Amino acid sequence: MSIDRNPPPSNRQLLILLGLFVGFVLGVIGLIGWFINGLVGFIPPQVEQKLGAIIVPAYERLAENSDTQQSLDRLLDRLETHLPPEQKEGRNYRLLLLPESTVNAMALPGDAIILYAGLVDRAESENEVAMVLGHELGHFAHRDHLRSLGRILLLRMAIASIFGDAGTWGSIAGSVVESVSRSRYSQSQELAADKFGLDLLQKTYGHVGGATEFFERMSRKVGVDFAFLSTHPDPGDRVAKLKAIIQERGYPIRSIKPL
Numbered sequence: 001m002s003i004d005r006n007p008p009p010s011n012r013q014l015l016i017l018l019g020l021f022v023g024f025v026l027g028v029i030g031l032i033g034w035f036i037n038g039l040v041g042f043i044p045p046q047v048e049q050k051l052g053a054i055i056v057p058a059y060e061r062l063a064e065n066s067d068t069q070q071s072l073d074r075l076l077d078r079l080e081t082h083l084p085p086e087q088k089e090g091r092n093y094r095l096l097l098l099p100e101s102t103v104n105a106m107a108l109p110g111d112a113i114i115l116y117a118g119l120v121d122r123a124e125s126e127n128e129v130a131m132v133l134g135h136e137l138g139h140f141a142h143r144d145h146l147r148s149l150g151r152i153l154l155l156r157m158a159i160a161s162i163f164g165d166a167g168t169w170g171s172i173a174g175s176v177v178e179s180v181s182r183s184r185y186s187q188s189q190e191l192a193a194d195k196f197g198l199d200l201l202q203k204t205y206g207h208v209g210g211a212t213e214f215f216e217r218m219s220r221k222v223g224v225d226f227a228f229l230s231t232h233p234d235p236g237d238r239v240a241k242l243k244a245i246i247q248e249r250g251y252p253i254r255s256i257k258p259l
């Protein structure tokens with residue numbers, strides 16, 4: 001009697017193999033993600049500028065020059081003078097105001113802050129806009145934007161290499177632009193950026209009036225095209241945390257400047 005030494009693999013065995021393969025792939029992606037997280041702190045601003053040169057032009061095409069853009073540029077310049085020296089060296093901060101009703105702001109590699117007109121329209125003081133800009137400058141300082149971009153890039157490259165889709169390689173740059181606008185930061189990254197913005201507000205104005213008002217109003221609004229909500233933490237929760245920090249640091253709150 002002969003025994004079949006190579007029986008056809010059962011479904012169960014195939015499933016186990018597939019599970020091992022998926023686990024291996026996820027493990028590798030996780031490991032590289034962890035590696036990137038540690039590595040981003042060492043990426044020199046010049047390299048980041050090159051990365052920005054691939055991504056930012058897509059947004060530059062949408063931006064319009066206006067009086068508002070110019071006064072926002074002046075506000076950003078003013079905030080910049082109060083940044084710690086290590087946040088100024090080799091940096092080229094600029095602001096792009098996009099004429100869209102979306103209420104959102106984001107930090108792109110290459111030191112570009114995207115601000116949607118919807119956010120500016122709903123702000124009631126210069127200080128509120130300064131807080132949002134300070135928050136985005138905080139993401140730059142902590143290099144959060146590079147962390148999320150690194151993960152997105154890696155995931156795309158992993159998918160392209162696993163499935164051997166040459167076409168995907170070519171579209172990576174394009175899809176990255178799309179992904180960047182939808183990238184989310186963790187709650188702790190958001191809180192750290194808020195703290196950075198708050199400190200910058202205090203240094204710039206000598207008080208933190210306007211730090212919470214915008215988020216307070218937004219938490220009451222329903223039905224607003226509030227993309228800030230989908231990429232940022234719950235504004236109510238955020239206001240409570242900011243107020244606690246303001247009290248802890250003893251920051252004064254004085255009258256705010258109209259826009």
Ligand SMILES: [Zn+2]
Binds near residue numbers: 135139185190193
């Ligand atoms: Zn943020």
